[in-house]
Amino acid sequence: MHYLQDRGFVHPVASEITPQPVYLSRRQLMQAALAGAAATALPAWAQGPQALAPLPGAKSSVAGALVMDKPTSQADASSYNNFYEFGTDKADPAARAHTLKTRPWTVAIEGEVKKPGTWDIDALLKLAPLEERIYRLRCVEGWSMVIPWVGYSLAELIKRVEPTGNAKYVQFVTLADKAQMPGLRGGSLDWPYVEGLRMDEALHPLTLLAFGMYGQVLPNQNGAPVRAVLPWKYGFKSGKSIVRIRFVEKQPKTSWESAIPSEYGFFSNVNPKVDHPRWSQATERRIGEDTLFSKRRATLMFNGYEPQVGQLYAGMDLKRHY
């Protein structure tokens, strides 16, 4: 286990991750129904895809934005989650994130920009046309999913707020509210959860500001009402439930770097050749295809997005800048 015992922190190593997503299968639901158990006795999140508002997006024309891999089922993508504000167990966010209030919601734009200010989420949603993007998402723990996201390039927002010449990095600050987020009491990380990108990474067209998935608004457990998604970086760079975007001159600290600097760096690009200090990053388990005998997949450099993003890191020693 990935113990930071003083903080009660548990981040399992790849070999210790439950082999099956923790959700009720269709068969289990059928059995429950046959046994006479009312479907309503099940928690809301176990009753199949939730009734979420539709949020369609036009197929993206950004290079690399529509991978051909078979998308993960919506049930898997919304029931096997990392969202430590709701607990460290994969099933915790789906079971608990109903307490997250996603309206009213604002996102503050701060720091080195000519147009700072506070955006209401519904105005932010309309800043640019919504696109559907089918991205791989690979967690540092060694599992991956393929999710059809709905959103637009973060670059659209960045251009609108006009960064100054001093804006070298972008920091994301996510919600930290004890009243809505039971995991904050656990003290597994320093809250709020913060992440950061270099300006060229933030401006890359594949860097998505996501408001939805599977043609609907984001389920709370996936980071409603707005999150980042960077498909070539480990999942933890894709901060959920963003409330603040800061433009800064110095490389900002990120939550994972602060928690365990020897294991997590600022860049955290998916890289099969640079192992995590305690486990290999060479292969991954695709959620939904993991039967007892199915093979792990080879992890691809930059999660398969090397043609699009490799140039951002030309000349960098990726063993040092992990």
Ligand SMILES: Nc1nc2c(c(=O)[nH]1)N[C@H]1C(S)=C(S)[C@@H](COP(=O)(O)O)O[C@H]1N2
């Ligand atoms: N605010 C916040 N964002 C977060 C996390 C978190 O704990 N808190 N976990 C990260 C990790 S480790 C991963 S793998 C992805 C998971 O996204 P998903 O649950 O939508 O698949 O969210 C990332 N964003």
Ligand SMILES: [Mo]
């Ligand atoms: Mo992750």
